[in-house]
Amino acid sequence: MKVAIVCDSTCDLGTEWLAEHWVTMVPLKVLFGDRTYLDWIDLTPDTFFDMLAQAPELPKTSQPSPADFSAVYEALAEQGADEIVSIHLSSALSGTVESATLAAATSRIPVRVIDTKIVTAGTALVVMAAVAERDRGGDADAVEAAARYVVETERLLFALGTLDYLVKGGRAGKSQGLAANLLNIKPVLTFNRDGIIEPFKKVRGTKAALAEIASEVAKDSQNRRVRLALFHSTSQELADELAAALDAAGADYELVLTGRVGAVIGTYAGPGAVGAVYYPEP
Secondary structure, three states, rough: OEEEEEEEHHHOOOHHHHHOOOOEEOEEEEEEOOOOEEOOOOEHHHHHHHHHHHHHOEEEEEEEOOHHHHHHHHHHHHHHOOEEEEEEEEOOOOHHHHHHHHHHHOOOOEEEEEEEOOHHHHHHHHHHHHHHHOOOEEEEEEEEHHHHHHHHHEEEEOOOOHHHHHHHOOOOOOOHHHHHHHEEEEEEEEEEOOEEEEEEEEEOHHHHHHHHHHHHHHHHOEEEEOOEEEEEEEHHHHHHHHHHHHHHHHEEEEEEEEOOOOHHHHEEEEOOOEEEEEEEOO
């Protein structure tokens, strides 16, 4: 049985990695003014953040349509796929899962749609687990199970350079953002089990935020090693500082990815974002 894996662009693995690992990406869109760009195809992270710095207003983002997914599913069926595992960002933040589900209902081969309830490197870890199981020869049941294990056990913690972009994008309140910026408060944020962003802890300054993230990873890896991805929007240095904080805290982890936030997630995260996502080794 040939299992095909589909993802959307917000896993932020980039086109090269996905092509090398035989994963088909359906891009979300970013709208700057009256011009539309395809995430990770027309816009690299560097290009996007340069444009964001010059933009008079926040760009808008939009999900793929059911027709976009139908075209991909049909092409994979034509190429000989027997089943498809389709892995996507949190349905609480985007209608991408809904579009994929509508397309799956009319696909001529079975499609298993997975809502990762998370974004960026968190979704990447789910995709990577699915790829590893497929490459071991696993059938669609095994690939789906490997992906769902990560969905059910992973934890993402992150800090933003500023809350301005989250506020402008409607993902945080204006008063919350103003107070945080004035007081140099760096809220450490997370995703709950419904895939919604929520505050984890408020600290003063970036260094304290990194230490808080590292402390949580260390606690969670006390009895069982974790597989971990680091991610950042504009500063590899911040990711390196977080790695150093993890080591200083005594976290027991295998670093499997250091990734960049792409244009769609970057619209809301803004510059200066950094975080870690991890799950216990199975």
